[in-house]
Amino acid sequence: MHYKRIYLSLSHQSGFEQEYVQKALNSNWITSGGPNVDDFEKELQNYFGEGCFTTALNSGTSAIHLALILLGVKSGDEVICQSMTFAASANPILYQGAIPIFVDSEAETWNICPQSMELAIKDRIKKGKKPKAIIAVHLYGMPYKVDEIHAIADKYEIPIIEDSAEALGSKYKGNKCGSFGSFGILSFNGNKIITTSSGGALVSNSSDLKEKAIFYATQSKDKAPHYQHSKIGYNYRMSNICAGIGLGQIKILEENVEKRRKNHFFYKDVFSEIKSVKLLEALDQNFFSNYWLNTIIIETDKNRDKESLRLSLESANIESRPLWKPMHLQPIFDKYPYYGNKIAEGLFNNGLCLPSGSNLKEEDRDRIEKVIKTFFNC
Ligand SMILES: *Cc1c(COP(=O)(O)O)cnc(C)c1O
Numbered sequence: 373m374h375y376k377r378i379y380l381s382l383s384h385q386s387g388f389e390q391e392y393v394q395k396a397l398n399s400n401w402i403t404s405g406g407p408n409v410d411d412f413e414k415e416l417q418n419y420f421g422e423g424c425f426t427t428a429l430n431s432g433t434s435a436i437h438l439a440l441i442l443l444g445v446k447s448g449d450e451v452i453c454q455s456m457t458f459a460a461s462a463n464p465i466l467y468q469g470a471i472p473i474f475v476d477s478e479a480e481t482w483n484i485c486p487q488s489m490e491l492a493i494k495d496r497i498k499k500g501k502k503p504k505a506i507i508a509v510h511l512y513g514m515p516y517k518v519d520e521i522h523a524i525a526d527k528y529e530i531p532i533i534e535d536s537a538e539a540l541g542s543k544y545k546g547n548k549c550g551s552f553g554s555f556g557i558l559s560f561n562g563n564k565i566i567t568t569s570s571g572g573a574l575v576s577n578s579s580d581l582k583e584k585a586i587f588y589a590t591q592s593k594d595k596a597p598h599y600q601h602s603k604i605g606y607n608y609r610m611s612n613i614c615a616g617i618g619l620g621q622i623k624i625l626e627e628n629v630e631k632r633r634k635n636h637f638f639y640k641d642v643f644s645e646i647k648s649v650k651l652l653e654a655l656d657q658n659f660f661s662n663y664w665l666n667t668i669i670i671e672t673d674k675n676r677d678k679e680s681l682r683l684s685l686e687s688a689n690i691e692s693r694p695l696w697k698p699m700h701l702q703p704i705f706d707k708y709p710y711y712g713n714k715i716a717e718g719l720f721n722n723g724l725c726l727p728s729g730s731n732l733k734e735e736d737r738d739r740i741e742k743v744i745k746t747f748f749n750c
Contacts, residue, residue: 378690378718378736381563382729383628389620396612404430405590408619415622416558419557420551421717424575424610425582426617428610429589432559432572434539437464438585438608439533439555439574440505445470448750449504450496454516455698456716457509461535462558462699465507473503473702478710480655482667482719484508484517490524492711506532511515511550511696513632513664515654518544529590533557536734536747537572540565541629541662550575560614565628565664565730566621570612581717585658619691624730629662636663638737639726643668645708646748650678665728669719676747678724684747685726690740695723 387648396408398455409428415724416426427671429435447469453462455474462535468478476493478485489506496503496748506525508516534553542549550556556575560568574585592605602636636653648671654661671676678694685692697720727740 375689375739378732378739379729380691380693380725380727382731383562383565383567383621384624384729384731386620388623389617390629391705392616392619393613395615401612404607404609404611408612408613408615409610409728412568412610412618412622413573415619416471416575419622419625420533420575421543423577424551425499425577425579425586427574427576427582427589428615429572429574429585429608429613431466431534431570431608432557433460434589434606434608435559435572435582436461436507436533436535437467437572437606438588439557440470441580441588442470442576442584443505443531443554445504447708450490451502451505451507452492452501452503453507453699454511454535455700455710455712456482456696457535457699457717458537459537459699459702459704460537461507461509462705470504471706472699472704472708474708474710476696476711476714478517479715481513481514481516482652482716483509483514485519485715486517486524489521490714492709493524493530494530495711499723502528503530506530507535508532508537508553509535509537510542511661512652512667513539513661514654515539515542515544515549515661522552525712531555537561537564537574539662539666541625543660545658546660552580558658560618560621565632565662566618566620566625568621571610571614571618574712588722604674605658620731630661631732632728633661634711634729635732636738638741639666640666642741642744645750646744648748650672663728665725667725669722670673670724671697672722674736679724681744681747684723685740686745688739688743690727692727693725695720695725
């Protein structure tokens with residue numbers, strides 16, 4: 373019995389990718405920027421609607437870095453960051469020589485906790501420095517508590533960078549994730565909801581900010597016939613080949629969201645009778661998740677824990693993975709301040725991500741269900 377491996381999160385192709393990539397090859401436009409990049413940005417702008425400006429970049433990480441630069445974050449500044457996230461949310465803070473201030477999650481969306489965040493802001497101000505920015509994440513596609521978080525940020529006049537890398541297609545109160553912050557960022561990495569193989573985008577609210585982002589992303593070239601630079605530049609622009617893949621992929625964004633949500637309702641059904649498992653679900657009607665990944669918390673007992681379930685799935689050639697390990701517990705970040713009540717730690721200790729790709733087939737879901745039901749004796 374050699375079952376094909378079921379992966380955690382893969383996208384699938386629309387079939388149109390090749391045509392756009394071929395167009396780039398035929399025209400010999402095989403560099404960063406170019407017609408596919410312009411068209412891909414237009415598609416993204418159409419998705420977000422009027423007032424949103426998108427800059428296509430080579431990764432979501434670059435997008436966060438540029439957002440920090442455009443907000444004027446400099447060496448020694450403090451930046452609040454959700455602790456429960458992927459390291460790419462926090463690393464760019466260190467690129468700028470700034471200081472990350474980590475904040476815990478709340479138990480309902482698993483995202484940045486409003487109370488802990490306000491405590492952190494007050495304490496940092498008391499200690500002499502108001503945070504320069506807040507990085508809030510829609511983890512696993514689940515929107516954070518947008519109203520609460522933005523009300524606090526507004527009260528203290530601190531801009532938000534909305535890490536929407538996992539949440540393209542998600543909504544809060546009917547509005548699109550990625551469009552709430554001073555800046556939003558997207559990722560088109562291979563495991564995300566749509567992919568450009570590797571890529572990302574910065575979402576802003578003015579053409580001026582978009583122009584500035586392109587300036588920094590293309591080595592900060594001043595206007596001159598020769599190469600002239602008065603600012604540090606970066607090589608962060610998306611390539612015309614990658615944007616071709618993106619043009620093929622964006623056609624199936626809605627379809628991918630539907631497929632991932634179908635996986636979610638499959639898991640909801642599987643776990644409905646398993647009392648020792650809690651599946652992360654939308655809190656109420658205000659939260660519309662693309663369910664990029666389905667995630668569960670397992671009540672640990674002497675027979676079962678997240679690792680034994682992971683190993684059972686693995687022995688059936690099914691990939692699963694522990695939740696993100698919080699940043700304040702990471703060797704590279706553990707010397708920085710942390711505010712919270714160890715919610716994120718509890719999630720990490722007992723949580724698992726389950727296969728959720730838009731490429732999952734009915735027979736894949738059947739295989740997953742069998743392993744889970746055997747594991748929980750039902
Ligand atoms: C994927 C991801 C990023 C970074 O995106 P890349 O395109 O891989 O650089 C940032 N934040 C979160 C939460 C992510 O999942």
